Amino acid sequence: MLPCREDVLFYTNQLVNITSIVNTEGEKEISQVLHTLISSFPYFKENPSHIIRQQTVNDEQERYNVLAFVKGTKGQSNKTVILMGHMDTVGIDDFNQLQDVACDPEELHKALESEDLPSLVEEQLQSGDYHFGRGVLDMKSGLASHLYLLKYYSQHPEELEGNLLVVLECDEEDGSRGILSALKDLKSLREEHGFEYVAAINADFVSPRYEGDENRYIYKGTVGKLLPSFFITGAETHVGSCFEGLDPNFIVAELTRQINYNPDLCNEAFGETTVPPVSLKQTDLKPSYTVQTALSAYVYFNFFIHSWSPRDVLSKLKDQAEIAFENALNLYKERYKAFSKASSQPYVDIPWKTRVMTYEELDQLLNTEHGSAYEDHMKEFKEELLLDESLDTRMFAVRVVEEAWKWMTDKDPAIIVFYSSLYSPRIEVSGKNDLEKNLIDSLEKGVESVQPHYPHPIVTKNFFPYISDMSFVALSDDDAGIKAVTDNNPSWGTKHYANYDDIREINVPVINIGPYGFDAHKQYERMEKSYSLEIVPNLTNAVIKNLLG
Incomplete structure (x- = not known):
């Protein structure tokens, strides 16, 4: 197990401190901070072309994705794992009188101690194992996990047999213009560097599915959404x-x-x-x-x-x-x-x-x-x-x-x-081809290796139940299914357009290993530290090693 807790918590706080609400200047700011941070790692000082700050296309807002990759030196493999996650959040209006500290976990924790809280929230606040704040769960602690692994392998490329590519995208909470724009760079990087994409790992949040649910869920594939x-x-x-x-x-x-x-x-x-x-x-x-x-x-x-x-x-x-x-x-x-x-x-x-x-x-x-x-x-x-x-x-x-x-x-x-809106495609990861079989096998082995280090069950399910950018790295629909979207959306080609061919060209199986907590998009948004700061990075790392080894 990597000793990652304090580093991931540090990155989490750094990211939460930036108010990166979707469709605001904060999205632009956080991309600049991430680009500067990653560029400060010695590996990227030596390899500045391995980090990209990419402006979104067909977008009314000025905002950017950040892509960075480490080439492993253990062997000659072109296999590449994509780590993905979004840096934008929903707004903070729901914090009411606590808006000023919504993005400051330390100050928010102090302020909440004098609030009249629901019993579960009060219990978890006092336990010390929950971290509060806008974006702390959805999904800046997940980004922090990716940052930790990116830095780790930038310091230890000799442990990496293949490549690790991190995609930090904007606009997940609205129109997914970030990931849709990033597909172009994923394609060009594949052509330029010979990357062979074998899997994508998202780090969006997971929560209990019902009251009293003690499971921590890993998801293969994702639900699709239509309007x-x-x-x-x-x-x-x-x-x-x-x-x-x-x-x-x-x-x-x-x-x-x-x-x-x-x-x-x-x-x-x-x-x-x-x-x-x-x-x-x-x-x-x-x-x-x-x-x-x-x-x-x-x-x-x-x-x-x-x-x-x-x-x-x-x-x-x-x-x-x-x-x-x-x-x-x-x-x-x-x-x-x-x-x-x-x-x-x-x-x-x-x-x-x-x-x-x-x-x-x-x-x-x-x-x-x-x-x-x-x-x-x-x-x-x-x-x-x-x-x-x-x-x-x-x-x-x-x-x-x-x-x-x-x-x-x-x-x-x-x-x-x-x-009348974006179709977020459904994705099945069922073992229908070698890439999916390898990902499922790597995930099962990874869960088996980390479960002894955590008291609650880590359970694998088939469909991530919330809308996420996972939908835009693979496509399970045939041409007729996509044609039903394009031919029945009156704004298609004018107000709205998404290049589903770009998705089909990448078409990499995707899973979600993300922070665990409660109340994403709500005032008491919080993540459990033990799972989110220790298990998530280590499980993600185990899957990476299983996939590339």
């Missing part, structure tokens, strides 16, 4: 004549009821199951108050996948939307009939039918009907829409669908299903 979105049109009417129209909010409410928390939309693979989808935004698209019902509404959902492709998800959600639409119309009829009876007014059969289509189907229909006039108009519309910097990719996408809908000849109520 399926729905544009819903109704039939506008004055609220005084409400049954002469159809409120899209009524349909969207039924749609949310149908999809939210629905266990039928959990994806099981290898005995592990995703959490069900949950809505992240629901709104109508009326710009201001009027006494007429809205013309349209919008809702989008978080959707995790293990084995389903983006095309599978579109198909399943189209089915769910049809069920919801039919349920909404049936309930509408039931209430309309009850009102007609109560008010002694005649009931008139409603003219609307269930109608659901994907954005791809809508776009193809309008192209067939209107040809180049439609295509040219939408291209110009998107270019103009890009000038509105207030729109994120999700609102940009729905504005495109809203504009396309204006070209419809038949404007009867409908639901349009599409994607």
